[in-house]
Amino acid sequence: xxxxxxxxxxxxxPQPLLRRLDAVGIIxxxxxxxxxxxxxxxxxxxxxxxxxxxxxxxxxxxISLAGALCYAELASAFPxxxxxxxxxxxxYGRHVSxxxxxxxxxxxxxxxxxxxxxxxxxxxxxxxxxxxxGGSNVFALLVVIALTIxxxxxxxxxxxxxxxxxxxxxxxxxxxxLAAPFAPLPDAAAPQAFSAxxxxxxxxxxxxxxxxxxxxxxxxxxxSAELKGGRNAIVGALVISIxxxxxxxxxxxxxxxxxxxxxxxxDSKTAGADLMTRAFxxxxxxxxxxxxxxxxxxxxxxxxxxxxxxNYAMGRDWPSLRFLSGWNATRGVPVMAYIVQALIAIALIGxxxxxxxxxxxxxxxxxxxxxxxxFLVGVSLFVLRARHAAVERPFRVPLYPVTPxxxxxxxxxxxxxxxxxxxxxxxxxxxxxxxxxxxxxLALTGAAGRTGRKV
Numbered sequence: 001x002x003x004x005x006x007x008x009x010x011x012x013x014p015q016p017l018l019r020r021l022d023a024v025g026i027i028x029x030x031x032x033x034x035x036x037x038x039x040x041x042x043x044x045x046x047x048x049x050x051x052x053x054x055x056x057x058x059x060x061x062x063i064s065l066a067g068a069l070c071y072a073e074l075a076s077a078f079p080x081x082x083x084x085x086x087x088x089x090x091x092y093g094r095h096v097s098x099x100x101x102x103x104x105x106x107x108x109x110x111x112x113x114x115x116x117x118x119x120x121x122x123x124x125x126x127x128x129x130x131x132x133x134g135g136s137n138v139f140a141l142l143v144v145i146a147l148t149i150x151x152x153x154x155x156x157x158x159x160x161x162x163x164x165x166x167x168x169x170x171x172x173x174x175x176x177x178l179a180a181p182f183a184p185l186p187d188a189a190a191p192q193a194f195s196a197x198x199x200x201x202x203x204x205x206x207x208x209x210x211x212x213x214x215x216x217x218x219x220x221x222x223x224s225a226e227l228k229g230g231r232n233a234i235v236g237a238l239v240i241s242i243x244x245x246x247x248x249x250x251x252x253x254x255x256x257x258x259x260x261x262x263x264x265x266x267d268s269k270t271a272g273a274d275l276m277t278r279a280f281x282x283x284x285x286x287x288x289x290x291x292x293x294x295x296x297x298x299x300x301x302x303x304x305x306x307x308x309x310x311n312y313a314m315g316r317d318w319p320s321l322r323f324l325s326g327w328n329a330t331r332g333v334p335v336m337a338y339i340v341q342a343l344i345a346i347a348l349i350g351x352x353x354x355x356x357x358x359x360x361x362x363x364x365x366x367x368x369x370x371x372x373x374x375f376l377v378g379v380s381l382f383v384l385r386a387r388h389a390a391v392e393r394p395f396r397v398p399l400y401p402v403t404p405x406x407x408x409x410x411x412x413x414x415x416x417x418x419x420x421x422x423x424x425x426x427x428x429x430x431x432x433x434x435x436x437x438x439x440x441x442l443a444l445t446g447a448a449g450r451t452g453r454k455v
Contacts, residue, residue: 018159018227023237024244025163026223026305029298030216031245032169033116037272037292039209040253044266046206050257051193056203057253060210061246067407068217068238069397070381075220075234076395077384079227082313083306084218084377090388091380094317095442100373101314102438108370109307110341113300114348117143120296137353141346147301148342151308155226155332158305165298170248172291176272177251179279180259208417211410213249216299217242218374219306226332232394304341311337320445367418368431375411378404 018026040053047053080086085104089097117140124139151158198206220238227233252272256265259275268274270285272292277285312334315324324337381397381404397403422428 018155018223020227020229020233020237020240022159022163023220023223023227023234024241025159025166026302027217027220027237027241028244029162029166029169030219030302030306031214031241031299032166032173032248033216033295033299035213035215036173036249036252037270037288037295039213040256041265041268041271043206043209044257044262046198046202046209048198048202048266049193049196050262052196052198052203053206053253053257053262054193054250056206056210057250058246059207060214061242061249063211063406063410064214064217064246065239065242066403067378067410068220068242070378070404070407071218071220072235072238072395073393073397074377074381074384076232077388077391077393079234080313082310082316084373085310085313087377087380087384088373089317091383092376096376098314098318098442098445099435099438100376101310102441103369103373103434104307104310105314105341106344106438107434109303109310110344110348112303113144113307113341113345114140114352116296116300116303117141117345117349118352120293120300124293137349140349143297143300144342144345144349147297147304148338150301151304152333152335152338153331158301158333162298162301162305165294165301169291169295169298170244172288172294173248173252176275176288176291177248177255179275179284180255182279183259183275184278204413204417208414211414214245216302217245218377219302223306223309235395304338308334308337308341311340318445368415368422368428369434371411371415371418375408375415378408378411 043056044050044053047056074087075083078086078090082089085097085101088100118137120143121137121139150161217238220234220241227237256271256275259278260268260271264274265271273285273288276288311324312327315321315326315334315337324334324340326334326336328335382401384391419428422431
């Protein structure tokens with residue numbers, strides 16, 4: 001009886017319930033969103049040459065792999081459901097990590113969920129002939145509610161659903177790649193690869209969009225403590241995921257260039273649909289809308305899985321936020337963290353419904369906050385190697401310190417680029433306001449003391 005009471009008093013915590021296949025499904029599902037259907041024409045227009053376009057996508061895969069290897073070391077050495085939040089806490093202290101968790105909870109993750117929900121609503125509404133905006137925004141609310149319920153139902157069920165959606169998405173991209181040989185030859189042949197040298201600024205901007213399309217693999221850190229196979233299992237999941245993503249992205253761009261022609265690709269607004277229509281007829285172009293919707297669903301679902309775990313980790317460390325730290329051991333999920341995340345996302349959807357493009361600008365212009373913290377996570381690899389040298393590291397990033405330095409330099413460049421872009425839109429104040437409110441929340445929350453939990 002006494003033993004049972006002692007066991008019951010131990011708080012429920014994340015357990016290793018995910019297979020490597022589940023982790024790959026979550027990572028690939030988060031990364032391959034609507035971006036791959038939108039950015040290729042923009043990147044083609046900026047690079048101005050098919051050779052440089054493919055080189056940019058290959059470089060994006062290499063840079064992403066470098067970052068993934070850094071995260072693999074951090075996640076294998078310090079597995080925790082808090083992911084980046086936990087790394088930042090260990091490296092810089094709880095105040096810095098609180099501000100990061102605040103930004104994720106209020107804008108970065110919830111804003112991404114809301115924006116993706118709007119994209120899904122527009123595509124879904126188009127199938128039924130409902131005008132975008134207005135009534136279609138109801139679908140945005142419904143998809144957030146439905147996926148939140150799915151996640152609360154349990155991690156195993158969510159993982160199976162994510163695997164199924166990711167498989168459908170990958171098959172859709174494969175169909176897009178296979179469509180190229182069936183498309184009539186473009187009127188104008190593509191220019192010879194590397195026949196023109198793009199301006200440095202244009203190529204740099206193209207890389208910004210490439211890396212944004214690759215973005216999301218870092219979310220794997222949030223499931224490192226729930227992955228079967230030991231602390232080293234996250235390494236294989238990350239490497240496999242980046243490999244699959246890079247191969248699909250490069251193949252899709254080769255197919256678009258060969259199937260549409262380079263100029264037509266650069267001028268297109270819906271390159272994927274144009275290629276499918278050229279190859280198989282109008283019905284195939286319309287079917288691509290379903291694939292895009294599926295891509296958005298997988299991104300929303302994966303973002304929910306990882307975002308809720310940031311809230312959970314923050315709740316464990318701050319007494320006034322303890323209500324976020326509840327973990328349902330039977331379902332393997334942080335229930336209240338999911339509910340709070342959904343409420344914030346729904347509020348953002350409601351706000352966005354009243355704007356013409358203000359919501360999109362709000363999410364996009366908080367990019368400086370994201371890249372600043374991403375840079376700090378990269379630097380934390382150096383800090384934690386020096387501060388916690390005795391900690392066992394099942395995996396060490398190869399070519400140290402070159403690999404993490406490359407990752408940090410790219411993050412610093414994207415932070416600078418996002419600040420300059422926000423300044424050009426007179427929107428830097430959005431990021432400043434988010435962080436200012438976070439500092440106030442930190443002061444109010446810190447006044448309640450600390451749980452005493454060690455990191």
